[in-house]
Amino acid sequence: MKLKDDKKVAQIFQSALKLVAKKGLSGITMGDISREAGIATGTLYVYFKGKDELINALFAACRENSVQVSFKGYNPQLPFKPGFKNIWLNILRYKLQHFEEVIFMEQCYHSPFITAGTREKAQQLSAPFYALMERGQKEQLIKQTDIGLLLTFMMGAMNELVKQTHYSSITLNRSRINSTFDLCWDALKA
Amino acid sequence: MKLKDDKKVAQIFQSALKLVAKKGLSGITMGDISREAGIATGTLYVYFKGKDELINALFAACRENSVQVSFKGYNPQLPFKPGFKNIWLNILRYKLQHFEEVIFMEQCYHSPFITAGTREKAQQLSAPFYALMERGQKEQLIKQTDIGLLLTFMMGAMNELVKQTHYSSITLNRSRINSTFDLCWDALKA
């Protein structure tokens, strides 16, 4: 291998994300991606078998990255609520800073591109979030409702918030973020 | 005009929705739609100028329909909370019963198909929801947080819930629905 490195893959991913956020998954072509990335169309096929593989790889990469970042700085020794807020903030920050990924993931979920295998792997990465909520329930801090439901509620609210923020170009300042956390916490708390 | 009636348009819309829910906005072709609707491809062009117009019309129709249904049975004379729950249930029911529309709307939001005008009109239809929340705030029942934020939080949570329900084929029974309403109410209540 010569220059076929991660850097170029990252560049391709960045371009694809940017375009999907702007024109939607249905609006991008391999030609668009290569142009945006500043490479020849044929070069895309050096890195990926085809469009399907590119999209699946990007989907998996986004998912892994976002989960990994979520638990940064989480210390299970500390009390639940601050730990939870830490993770909540990690997630929100990530989504705000990687808005394009939020849109891309959303668009992907119902596209024929994403294979069952890719979907499956993405789901498995949710395990730590389930564990977190279980802890909260054990400590009687979180409602004794189905955890999947609680997580869905929380993640859905956050996603929509991030999207709305971008559309309306409202900046989510510290005070607004805290208000939103309160909404979320009040919803979940026992 | 002979048979060029609402019934056929509805049939086309239904087919498009079904296909988008299954294969995503990027996965459907005019040919797919016509086949699913049991008509010739050329016939689509009797009803719509082209793919763009079809998608925009469907988007607008979905939006109008869902807003209209939301306020069914709402009586402003009654106390706030039961009225709010009534609307909340209307929305949830609608989304559950029209899952395909939820997916379609979501996919559309970031597609190049939807024009600025269509988007604008969709936004204007939110006015009654804003008014509802204002009432709740005046009566000191709802948090004094930015209404857009409250609505976004609520709608996002509901959408995600509906999607999750379909993916995991969990039936949202009466008790689960009430649990979810409690999450939502606890989040919003002052």
Next chain:
DNA sequence: CTTGAAAATGAATATTTATTCGCTTATCTT
């Protein structure tokens, strides 16, 4: 240096998909 293997190119090709149009069929009007 030279050379060989991998990477990059982008025009050419293959494939898919939107749209058109000449024609047929159905319905309404008088």
Next chain:
DNA sequence: AAGATAAGCGAATAAATATTCATTTTCAAG
């Protein structure tokens, strides 16, 4: 019932897009 008008058709065309491949460039090892 005949004529007029609009809906419906689907093969043919046009346009867009994915993918290939013969050629060129790059770079590291000898």
